[in-house]
Amino acid sequence: MIHFDRQAVNADLHHPHGPAGLPATMERIVADKHVAQQQVPWQELRARVHDIKAYSIANLDKLLVEFEKQFTARGGTVLWARDGDEGGRHFIDICVKHGVFSVVKGKSMVSEELELNERLAAGGIEPFETDLGEYIVQLAGQKPSHIIAPALHLSRSDVGKLFAEKLGIEYTDDPEELLAAARERLRQRYLEAGLGMTGANFGIAETGTVVVVENEGNGGLSASVPPVHVVIMGIEKVIPRLVDLPPFLHVLARAATGQKLSVYTHHFTGPEPGKAAYCIIVDNGRTKLLEDPKTREALYCIRCGACINVCPIYRRVGGWSYGWVYPGPIGSVVTPAMVGIEKAAELPFASSLCGACQEECPVNIDLPHQLVHLRHKAVEAKAIGDAGERRAIDAWAKAMRSLPAYRRATGLARFGASVLGAFGLKPGPLAAWSRRRDIPRFAKQTFKEWWLRQKRNG
Amino acid sequence: MGEAGTSRRYSQGERVAFFMPCYADMLFPQVGKAVVTLFERLALPFEYPMEQTCCGQPAFNSGYWDEARAVAQHFADVFRPYEWIVVPSGSCAAMCRVFYDYLAPESDAAAVGARVCDLATFLVENVGITDVGARFPHRVTYHDGCHGRRELHAGDAATTLLRAVKDLEYVELPAIEECCGFGGMFSVKFEELSTDMGAQKCANARATGADVLVSGDSSCLMHIGGMLAREDAGPKGPAPHMRTMHLAEVLASTS
Amino acid sequence: MADLYPRAAILARIATALRDEPARALPEPQPIFGAEPAADRATLAARFRDELKALSGEARFVATAQELPGALAQFLKDREIASAACQNSIAVRWALTRLPEGAAFSAADADKLRVAGARCAVIAAEALLADTGSVVAAFSTSGERLLPYLPRTCIVIADESRLHSHMTLEALAPLYARARAGERGEFVIITGPSRSADIEKTLVLGAHGPQFLVVFIVGVTP
Numbered sequence: 001m002i003h004f005d006r007q008a009v010n011a012d013l014h015h016p017h018g019p020a021g022l023p024a025t026m027e028r029i030v031a032d033k034h035v036a037q038q039q040v041p042w043q044e045l046r047a048r049v050h051d052i053k054a055y056s057i058a059n060l061d062k063l064l065v066e067f068e069k070q071f072t073a074r075g076g077t078v079l080w081a082r083d084g085d086e087g088g089r090h091f092i093d094i095c096v097k098h099g100v101f102s103v104v105k106g107k108s109m110v111s112e113e114l115e116l117n118e119r120l121a122a123g124g125i126e127p128f129e130t131d132l133g134e135y136i137v138q139l140a141g142q143k144p145s146h147i148i149a150p151a152l153h154l155s156r157s158d159v160g161k162l163f164a165e166k167l168g169i170e171y172t173d174d175p176e177e178l179l180a181a182a183r184e185r186l187r188q189r190y191l192e193a194g195l196g197m198t199g200a201n202f203g204i205a206e207t208g209t210v211v212v213v214e215n216e217g218n219g220g221l222s223a224s225v226p227p228v229h230v231v232i233m234g235i236e237k238v239i240p241r242l243v244d245l246p247p248f249l250h251v252l253a254r255a256a257t258g259q260k261l262s263v264y265t266h267h268f269t270g271p272e273p274g275k276a277a278y279c280i281i282v283d284n285g286r287t288k289l290l291e292d293p294k295t296r297e298a299l300y301c302i303r304c305g306a307c308i309n310v311c312p313i314y315r316r317v318g319g320w321s322y323g324w325v326y327p328g329p330i331g332s333v334v335t336p337a338m339v340g341i342e343k344a345a346e347l348p349f350a351s352s353l354c355g356a357c358q359e360e361c362p363v364n365i366d367l368p369h370q371l372v373h374l375r376h377k378a379v380e381a382k383a384i385g386d387a388g389e390r391r392a393i394d395a396w397a398k399a400m401r402s403l404p405a406y407r408r409a410t411g412l413a414r415f416g417a418s419v420l421g422a423f424g425l426k427p428g429p430l431a432a433w434s435r436r437r438d439i440p441r442f443a444k445q446t447f448k449e450w451w452l453r454q455k456r457n458g
Numbered sequence: 459m460g461e462a463g464t465s466r467r468y469s470q471g472e473r474v475a476f477f478m479p480c481y482a483d484m485l486f487p488q489v490g491k492a493v494v495t496l497f498e499r500l501a502l503p504f505e506y507p508m509e510q511t512c513c514g515q516p517a518f519n520s521g522y523w524d525e526a527r528a529v530a531q532h533f534a535d536v537f538r539p540y541e542w543i544v545v546p547s548g549s550c551a552a553m554c555r556v557f558y559d560y561l562a563p564e565s566d567a568a569a570v571g572a573r574v575c576d577l578a579t580f581l582v583e584n585v586g587i588t589d590v591g592a593r594f595p596h597r598v599t600y601h602d603g604c605h606g607r608r609e610l611h612a613g614d615a616a617t618t619l620l621r622a623v624k625d626l627e628y629v630e631l632p633a634i635e636e637c638c639g640f641g642g643m644f645s646v647k648f649e650e651l652s653t654d655m656g657a658q659k660c661a662n663a664r665a666t667g668a669d670v671l672v673s674g675d676s677s678c679l680m681h682i683g684g685m686l687a688r689e690d691a692g693p694k695g696p697a698p699h700m701r702t703m704h705l706a707e708v709l710a711s712t713s
Numbered sequence: 714m715a716d717l718y719p720r721a722a723i724l725a726r727i728a729t730a731l732r733d734e735p736a737r738a739l740p741e742p743q744p745i746f747g748a749e750p751a752a753d754r755a756t757l758a759a760r761f762r763d764e765l766k767a768l769s770g771e772a773r774f775v776a777t778a779q780e781l782p783g784a785l786a787q788f789l790k791d792r793e794i795a796s797a798a799c800q801n802s803i804a805v806r807w808a809l810t811r812l813p814e815g816a817a818f819s820a821a822d823a824d825k826l827r828v829a830g831a832r833c834a835v836i837a838a839e840a841l842l843a844d845t846g847s848v849v850a851a852f853s854t855s856g857e858r859l860l861p862y863l864p865r866t867c868i869v870i871a872d873e874s875r876l877h878s879h880m881t882l883e884a885l886a887p888l889y890a891r892a893r894a895g896e897r898g899e900f901v902i903i904t905g906p907s908r909s910a911d912i913e914k915t916l917v918l919g920a921h922g923p924q925f926l927v928v929f930i931v932g933v934t935p
Contacts, residue, residue, distance in 0.1 A: 025914055028914075040745065040746070041745075041746065045745070048740055048743070051737070051738075051739075051740045052739065052740060054737045055737040055738065055739040055740075057734075058731060058734045058735075058736070058737040059731075059737075060727050060731065061724050061727040061728050061731070064724065064727070065724070073895070074895060074897055075897060080719040080720040080723055081719055082719045082722060082723060086719055130921065131911070132909045132911040132912070132920055133909075133911035136911065136912070149910070149911060149914070150911070151911050151912070152914075154912075154913075155913055156912055156913045156915070159912050159913075175912040175913065175915040175917050176917050178912055179909065179912070179917045179919070179920060183919070183920065183921060186921060187829070187921075191825060191826060191829060206893065207892045207893055209892055215907065215908050215909060215910075215920070216907055216908070216909045216920035216921050216922065217862050217907035217920060217921040217922025217923075218920070218921040220861070220862045220901070220921075220922065221859075221862050221863070221921050221922070223899075224855070224858040224859055224862065224899065225825050225859060225862075225863075227855075235723065235727070240739060241742075242885075242889040242892060242893075243742040243882060243889065244739075244742065246745060246880050246882070246885070247745065249880065249902075250745055250880070257910075259904075260764075260844070260845045260904070261845045261847060261902065261904040262904065263903065263904050263905050263906070263907055263908055263922070264901060264902070264903060264904075264907075264922070265901065265902040265904075266899055266901050267888075267892065267899060267900045267901065268899050269892045269896060269897055269898060269899060269900065270895075270896075270897035270898070271897065272853060272854050272855045272858070272897050272898050273854075273855075274855055275855050281723070283719075283723045283726070287723065287726040287727060287730060290726075290727060290730040290731070291726075291729075291730040293733060293734070296734075312636060312637050312639070312651075312655050313648075313651055316651055316654055316655070317651070349643075349644070349647060349648075350648055350651075351641070351644065352604070352637050352639055352640065352641025352642075352644045352652070352655070353519065353604070353641055353642075353644075354604040354608070354636075354637035354641070355604055355605075355607075355608035355609065356604075356608070356635070356636075356637065358608070359608055368608075369560060372518070372519060372521075372557075372560075375519070375520065375521035376521040376522075376523045377521075378521055379520070379521035379522055379523075380521075384521070385520075385521075390522075393517055393520065393522045393525055394525065396516070396517070396525070397517060397522075397525035397526075397528055397529055399511075400480070400511040400512045400514070400529045400532065401511070401528055401529060401532045402509075402511075402532070403508060403509045403511070406511045410483075410484060413484065414484070428646075429646040432646040432647075432649040433645065433646050433649070433684075435649060435653065436649075436653040436656075436657070436685060436688055437653065437656070437681065437684030437685050437687075437688055438683075438684045438685075438687040438688050438691075439684070440485045440486075440680050440683075440684065441485070442484060442485065443484060443485060443486070443487045445487065446483050446484050446487055447478050447482070447483045447487035447489075447490035447491070448478070448483055448508070450487055450490075450491065451490075451506055451508075452508070
């Protein structure tokens with residue numbers, strides 16, 4: 001059962017601890033992004049990538065079949081996995097086939113969904129995270145707190161202490177020295193590993209090309225140093241042609257970090273002699289998003305993190321409050337849909353529906369509408385709202401459907417408010433309201449009553 | 459669907475209905491009186507259909523769509539005869555213009571809902587006036603409610619009207635695009651988040667040095683105003699006193 | 714055989730889910746920017762240089778192809794780089810003709826340890842994108858694929874004819890065509906030296922890939 005951790009708002013997350021204070025960081029990122037976005041015809045590009053994604057999702061099965069055909073024609077092997085069990089089994093089979101004992105991993109949110117690290121470890125295979133943030137978080141035994149910046153919640157001194165303890169180096173909090181230490185350790189890993197795993201930002205149906213976008217170079221090294229490259233790709237990543245890619249590249253980096261382009265845009269086009277390439281195509285609940293026409297648009301997501309960066313709720317609670325792999329607005333949509341509304345019914349309600357997420361989204365996904373739709377699904381599934389709430393809503397609806405009922409309810413509410421006020425009583429919602437806010441006073445005469453009196457007096 | 463105004467011009471003779479948000483009816487009737495004053499001053503004929511109650515948003519946002527549809531149907535029955543339905547709330551206007559169609563696509567309620575506009579947009583884009591003959595000699599800042607801003611793309615109608623008010627000194631709110639934290643039931647179900655966001659909004663408002671915080675949404679003002687009042691009375695010492703007022707009240711003001 | 718079941722199940726689920734989806738049109742590929750005034754080569758070169766500099770990379774200009782080998786040899790001498798791993802392309806081999814014997818080796822057949830041991834890589838650019846200071850390169854052997862990542866310094870050589878204003882369809886068209894034709898390996902768009910901001914959002918260069926990226930452009934002066 002996923003509970004939204006609202007207590008995190010009391011945690012130190014949103015008070016500055018050094019320059020890593022979450023809200024300040026997020027504000028800076030959003031400001032940088034807006035500068036970068038003004039350099040391109042941003043709204044036009046948004047519309048274009050939205051349309052390409054709409055076509056791609058509408059033709060998903062055909063495009064996946066074409067991708068498989070082309071990837072295979074160029075010497076790769078495509079495997080399909082409905083869930084973590086199947087994905088893990090494929091991965092281990094590949095390792096066994098190629099005699100692999102250690103694996104280097106580029107960043108892949110899908111691999112987090114599948115709990116791949118745990119599955120590999122159980123199978124006796126050591127997976128090493130190579131993305132610096134993921135490497136830090138792995139060393140610390142924690143989960144990533146943001147999809148683009150996994151170690152956002154740690155300050156430099158946190159990392160310094162961690163490295164001193166786990167890597168046996170002398171304590172330093174200088175990011176350059178820390179990076180050098182990580183780089184040295186990871187170099188060895190790349191060279192020794194029998195297999196490298198990456199995710200995929202895009203899969204090109206036309207040529208079976210796998211596109212990986214990154215800044216550090218660890219994706220390139222994970223894919224190219226070991227003799228075997230395994231790509232883990234969600235079904236929704238496939239787009240039709242290579243020529244469809246440039247608009248996505250132009251919005252992705254700008255929305256994610258405010259860069260014009262990420263440092264590396266890899267296009268892997270098939271294993272060369274002496275190498276092997278696999279692509280594991282993963283469902284893991286994505287077809288559930290597809291099956292509901294109102295959540296289908298969530299599959300247009302290109303995992304840039306922009307909605308997360310701008311969300312006022314995320315800024316106050318951080319990435320672990322959302323209970324699963326994806327935080328923020330996109331997490332609040334995909335998690336209930338993928339793991340089941342009964343298990344994550346609270347998430348769509350942990351939002352003021354301000355709409356900033358859609359405004360930032362480079363693909364213009366209608367996240368607020370999807371959130372309110374999922375609220376409805378939660379109510380229908382009786383996954384949220386107790387009998388008391390249902391009775392209250394029912395009574396409210398009856399009061400709102402006719403004038404006499406409304407007037408009776410208004411009178412009753414006014415009377416009730418005065419009684420509560422007289423006794424200083426604050427049941428449930430009133431107590432919650434008035435912890436930091438004064439309660440608005442019930443007017444002696446409602447507008448409707450005033451108007452009626454006015455009319456009577458001419 | 460969903461755009462701020464149809465940009466169709468209002469012409470004399472077309473029937474205009476005034477829709478008063480349910481919570482404002484009970485808690486802030488002065489907003490309604492201000493709209494009446496304003497329309498009378500502008501010699502804009504309007505009607506207030508007595509049978510009106512609510513747009514249904516509380517049920518819709520909470521996921522109770524059957525109940526929301528029933529209330530929306532009542533709304534449609536009441537307001538069907540009118541070409542223009544004006545409401546002093548971006549939030550209610552968005553519910554009718556955008557979400558009635560989401561709730562019941564291509565229904566009669568959706569068709570009626572499409573004729574709803576928020577007060578500021580109606581005045582600026584449909585009636586075509588920016589100077590409503592108001593006077594309000596104070597320093598004012600404006601909070602832009604999220605629904606008006608993002609669902610309706612209501613743009614600058616409200617600030618346009620404020621800037622035309624005589625002797626009004628307008629100062630822009632820092633981080634105007636950030637949500638105040640009200641969000642309907644969110645304000646009590648996730649109270650700590652709601653008030654943390656509200657505290658930020660209050661701090662931004664006070665930073666402008668304005669005497670009054672104005673908004674087109676009484677719902678936001680209920681939340682922000684409640685926090686300002688609590689802060690003003692608080693133990694931390696005197697805070698610069700700040701009032702909250704609805705846009706209609708400022709526009710109705712002539713002294 | 715065991716594999717066909719998940720495949721069939723997933724595809725069937727997708728097809729069923731999409732039964733109600735209306736037909737969508739795929740937009741025709743269009744330029745990123747509207748009609749741009751054609752910039753002269755010197756302006757493009759300057760733009761490329763400035764963008765790359767902003768990313769902490771470096772662009773150097775050589776007037777003629779004849780001068781390139783000398784410039785490169787001098788550069789390596791200045792940086793005290795004794796050996797370089799290189800791409801097995803005609804342009805790169807020409808660029809290295811002034812190096813001392815044994816100073817460069819081809820990465821085409823080299824194993825990863827040898828490439829990892831090299832302090833410097835030399836590769837050729839298929840295209841240069843001025844708007845973002847990007848280098849586009851393509852590799853078709855496993856050893857050459859390691860060149861832009863393993864060594865600490867990456868040198869790129871390119872004739873000025875490779876300069877494009879940005880990621881236009883023309884700039885990438887040849888590589889797209891080669892991919893369509895079945896060429897294997899990797900082509901990559903490199904925009905500056907490798908970087909990370911994962912420690913407290915502080916930018917550090919040389920995360921895993923090269924710390925230094927130097928592009929030699931022949932035949933134009935900005």
